[in-house]
Amino acid sequence: MSTTENRKQKTENVRIYLTGVGGQGTLLASRLLGEAALAAGFEPLVSETHGMAQRGGIVVSTVVLGDLKSPIISPGEADVLLGFEALETFRALNFCNRRTLVIANTGVIPPYTVAVGQAQYPPVSRLVALMSEAVDSLLAFDAGVLAREAGSPLAVNMVLLGALAATDYLPLSRESLLEVIRTRTNPKFLDANLTAFQKGAEVAENPGGWLGAIP
Amino acid sequence: MSELLADQPGERRLFLGNEAIVRGALEAGVRLAATYPGTPASEIGDRLYVVSRQTDLYFEYSTNEKVALEVAAGAAASGWRALCSMKHVGLNVAADALMTLGYVGVKAGMVIVSADDPSLFSSQNEQDNRYYAKLAGLPMLEPASPQEAKDMTRAAFELSEELGLPVMLRTTTRINHTRGAVTLGPLPSAPGKAGRFQKDPFNLVMVPAVARKAHARLVEKYDRAREQAEASRFNTITGEGPWGIAASGVAAAYVQDALLELGLKDKVTFLKLGFTHPLPAKLVGEFLARVEKVLVVEELEPFLEEHIKAVAQESGLTLPIHGKGRELFSRLYEYDPALVRGVVARYFGVPDEPGKALAPAGIFGQPLPDRPPNLCPGCPHRAMYYAVKIALQELGVEGIFPTDIGCYTLGLLPPLSMADFLICMGSSITTACGIARATGRKVVAFIGDSTFFHAGLTGLANAVHNNHDVLLIILDNGTTAMTGHQPHPGVTLTPPDYPGRPIDIAGVVKALGVEQSRVVNPFKYKESLAATKEAIAARGVRVLISQAPCHLYVQRIKGKKSKARFQVVDACGDCRHCLDYFGCPAMYVKPDAGVSQMFIDHDLCAGCAFCVQFCECIRPVKGSAR
Numbered sequence: 113m114s115t116t117e118n119r120k121q122k123t124e125n126v127r128i129y130l131t132g133v134g135g136q137g138t139l140l141a142s143r144l145l146g147e148a149a150l151a152a153g154f155e156p157l158v159s160e161t162h163g164m165a166q167r168g169g170i171v172v173s174t175v176v177l178g179d180l181k182s183p184i185i186s187p188g189e190a191d192v193l194l195g196f197e198a199l200e201t202f203r204a205l206n207f208c209n210r211r212t213l214v215i216a217n218t219g220v221i222p223p224y225t226v227a228v229g230q231a232q233y234p235p236v237s238r239l240v241a242l243m244s245e246a247v248d249s250l251l252a253f254d255a256g257v258l259a260r261e262a263g264s265p266l267a268v269n270m271v272l273l274g275a276l277a278a279t280d281y282l283p284l285s286r287e288s289l290l291e292v293i294r295t296r297t298n299p300k301f302l303d304a305n306l307t308a309f310q311k312g313a314e315v316a317e318n319p320g321g322w323l324g325a326i327p
Numbered sequence: 328m329s330e331l332l333a334d335q336p337g338e339r340r341l342f343l344g345n346e347a348i349v350r351g352a353l354e355a356g357v358r359l360a361a362t363y364p365g366t367p368a369s370e371i372g373d374r375l376y377v378v379s380r381q382t383d384l385y386f387e388y389s390t391n392e393k394v395a396l397e398v399a400a401g402a403a404a405s406g407w408r409a410l411c412s413m414k415h416v417g418l419n420v421a422a423d424a425l426m427t428l429g430y431v432g433v434k435a436g437m438v439i440v441s442a443d444d445p446s447l448f449s450s451q452n453e454q455d456n457r458y459y460a461k462l463a464g465l466p467m468l469e470p471a472s473p474q475e476a477k478d479m480t481r482a483a484f485e486l487s488e489e490l491g492l493p494v495m496l497r498t499t500t501r502i503n504h505t506r507g508a509v510t511l512g513p514l515p516s517a518p519g520k521a522g523r524f525q526k527d528p529f530n531l532v533m534v535p536a537v538a539r540k541a542h543a544r545l546v547e548k549y550d551r552a553r554e555q556a557e558a559s560r561f562n563t564i565t566g567e568g569p570w571g572i573a574a575s576g577v578a579a580a581y582v583q584d585a586l587l588e589l590g591l592k593d594k595v596t597f598l599k600l601g602f603t604h605p606l607p608a609k610l611v612g613e614f615l616a617r618v619e620k621v622l623v624v625e626e627l628e629p630f631l632e633e634h635i636k637a638v639a640q641e642s643g644l645t646l647p648i649h650g651k652g653r654e655l656f657s658r659l660y661e662y663d664p665a666l667v668r669g670v671v672a673r674y675f676g677v678p679d680e681p682g683k684a685l686a687p688a689g690i691f692g693q694p695l696p697d698r699p700p701n702l703c704p705g706c707p708h709r710a711m712y713y714a715v716k717i718a719l720q721e722l723g724v725e726g727i728f729p730t731d732i733g734c735y736t737l738g739l740l741p742p743l744s745m746a747d748f749l750i751c752m753g754s755s756i757t758t759a760c761g762i763a764r765a766t767g768r769k770v771v772a773f774i775g776d777s778t779f780f781h782a783g784l785t786g787l788a789n790a791v792h793n794n795h796d797v798l799l800i801i802l803d804n805g806t807t808a809m810t811g812h813q814p815h816p817g818v819t820l821t822p823p824d825y826p827g828r829p830i831d832i833a834g835v836v837k838a839l840g841v842e843q844s845r846v847v848n849p850f851k852y853k854e855s856l857a858a859t860k861e862a863i864a865a866r867g868v869r870v871l872i873s874q875a876p877c878h879l880y881v882q883r884i885k886g887k888k889s890k891a892r893f894q895v896v897d898a899c900g901d902c903r904h905c906l907d908y909f910g911c912p913a914m915y916v917k918p919d920a921g922v923s924q925m926f927i928d929h930d931l932c933a934g935c936a937f938c939v940q941f942c943e944c945i946r947p948v949k950g951s952a953r
């Protein structure tokens with residue numbers, strides 16, 4: 113990457129909202145984005161959920177790049193929504209506006225209210241259809257299947273990062289993300305992680321996978 | 328080696344605000360650190376623990392915040408730089424020491440981190456601890472970013488030594504739990520010296536005659552502290568123009584973004600305050616003299632606003648100064664960038680274009696299913712709650728359940744519904760006494776093992792001494808689970824290499840004079856049910872110690888899951904017993920020909936084998952180890 117390119121990108125303000133359920137690896141994903149951004153010379157801010165919510169609740173993190181000083185994202189102001197679970201992605205739509213790029217894992221983790229029959233989990237096809245109407249660009253696919261194919265069911269976060277990296281929506285090179293995955297994730301899972309990342313990237317590179325405009 | 332010990336000055340690292348605080352303390356040569364865990368401060372202690380295993384730093388998980396503060400104060404009185412960190416409500420527990428510590432003063436730098444929690448992400452209230460600095464007469468710094476958190480921690484040690492006073496570093500969740508670029512400074516090269524306590528009882532023993540003089544000293548120091556605030560690099564005025572904004576903490580970051588996005592960067596005079604107590608009156612006066620109208624942006628209480636208005640009054644200025652109020656800022660909950668931008672735009676009459684947020688429930692056409700947090704599958708607390716529910720039912724009595732703070736507070740939610748009253752840590756056993764005395768009803772109080780040592784001992788002694796009629800169930804899972812599995816005095820599950828000496832809870836209970844006490848294993852249902860029934864039926868102070876380790880922590884330490892698995896093998900019909908009394912998240916229901924059939928999710932099942940003891944339809948899966 114040339115320096116001029118780098119400098120232009122550094123003033124670009126990008127707000128990325130990540131949401132999922134405890135145990136899905138959202139915090140690692142946001143941290144890796146932050147580390148890659150730091151290595152590329154940005155002043156990233158990554159805000160994380162810790163504490164009570166982690167017992168089976170919703171875990172949200174945000175990554176903010178550019179000239180911004182606020183670590184969190186207000187309703188309607190995310191540029192990218194990276195959703196790790198179908199219902200939670202849909203719930204986080206209030207942080208999106210029509211132009212937000214949404215990358216959604218269609219995998220489902222039923223909340224307790226659904227498991228005990230107090231509430232019904234909405235059909236995923238309906239959630240996806242409604243999302244595709246609500247935002248201009250949506251990439252929805254089962255990241256869990258790809259993670260398992262890659263050899264690690266826990267690599268859903270890597271699949272989603274790969275998809276995000278392939279959109280060119282990030283002011284970061286794909287290589288810079290791969291580099292932090294190589295240095296910052298468990299060496300035992302490195303091959304699976306890199307394969308998962310690659311599989312996510314391939315999904316995003318296929319124009320047929322996108323609903324609405326391709327970013 | 329811990330990343331926080333990297334000796335590469337000038338390098339930038341992505342640190343959590345809490346890690347930045349630790350790094351700042353290490354750069355300042357901290358010798359002793361003490362804490363009691365609590366979100367959002369917990370990672371400060373957890374990182375310090377790791378560092379302490381690799382360096383000569385002394386660190387301890389203290390029994391509670393008062394203990395932590397006093398241990399740190401003793402070290403600081405002996406010439407060791409000391410750090411004490413806690414969540415905001417922890418400072419209430421430590422407040423007795425805090426109020427007089429300023430009288431006694433310190434010989435080496437001492438920093439007290441108070442991590443406030445606007446919006447109550449993991450807390451019982453959202454008190455604004457900046458008033459503690461005012462109440463105790465102590466200097467206070469408020470960082471707005473992880474980098475500032477590091478810089479201010481380091482500076483706070485120096486400030487503390489210059490003034491001979493402990494210094495408060497007041498953060499909020501958004502600073503503690505944000506990662507940002509932090510530039511490393513040098514770590515001290517020389518090894519620390521042994522501490523030395525210089526006897527000086529007529530300045531250090533706070534009897535009235537001494538304390539009267541000491542109070543006068545503290546008041547004098549206030550003026551010196553104010554001069555330091557006037558000159559502090561953490562208080563800056565930038566920009567110019569007749570509109571003024573003053574802000575501190577993360578709210579200052581929101582203001583900076585608002586000015587950027589509203590195109591007001593060059594039109595507003597911005598007073599960014601980081602050294603917020605004592606407030607630099609001269610600097611504030613200078614700021615006020617330059618503007619015609621002021622907006623004060625701070626989360627929670629109008630702490631700065633009141634001070635700034637007082638400065639205006641003293642300077643004879645009558646310009647409008649606003650902060651809290653209708654159409655302006657709320658005293659409730661944390662702010663966000665768009666909220667601050669909106670108020671700034673409205674106050675100064677400039678246009679703002681908020682992002683058009685989508686409305687998920689509106690798009691979906693109905694509310695989305697909630698996802699509340701829940702006790703883990705295999706959690707020992709659930710098993711004990713179940714035994715109490717059934718015991719009461721079989722005895723035909725309705726219990727009242729004062730509870731306490733920890734994972735087990737999640738027992739509040741149905742179907743367990745085992746929590747009726749909670750104020751703060753330790754309030755289970757004490758409020759139980761009052762409730763039982765006033766109502767004459769069966770009162771069953773619940774307290775966790777960490778909470779028992781933190782604030783339960785005195786309450787139990789009181790119950791015994793004053794002949795109360797209560798049953799206390801100590802939920803002993805061997806760790807402080809809710810805040811991230813820290814050790815405590817009764818600990819049985821410890822992090823690697825942990826040097827703390829465990830204290831036997833049953834022995835403590837006995838020594839406090841409890842005559843009816845028993846240890847039960849909650850996963851042995853028959854036994855725990857019989858013991859619970861007996862304890863409920865009896866009178867006087869009774870204690871049951873429910874002893875079984877936190878499942879999640881055991882799994883983490885061992886790094887593998889139990890192989891035993893269970894399945895529902897018969898038709899459930901319309902039984903619903905497990906749904907209505909137990910509520911394990913590994914169980915789920917599927918409507919099957921009109922009736923509901925239960926299933927067990929094998930990925931989630933912890934293999935605790937509790938449900939098989941109350942339901943005949945549940946059996947081990949063939950081939951699973953058990």
Ligand SMILES: Cc1ncc(C[n+]2csc(CCOP(=O)(O)OP(=O)(O)O)c2C)c(N)n1
Binds near residue numbers: 366734752808809
């Ligand atoms: C004064 C105070 N300090 C700290 C906390 C944070 N906190 C909440 S629960 C808890 C301890 C929980 O441990 P334990 O009682 O053993 O219950 P467990 O979570 O293990 O079930 C702590 C430290 C608090 N709420 N109040």
Ligand code: SF4
Binds near residue numbers: 809877
């Ligand atoms: S972390 Fe431990 S104590 Fe807390 S809910 Fe899970 S198993 Fe229970």
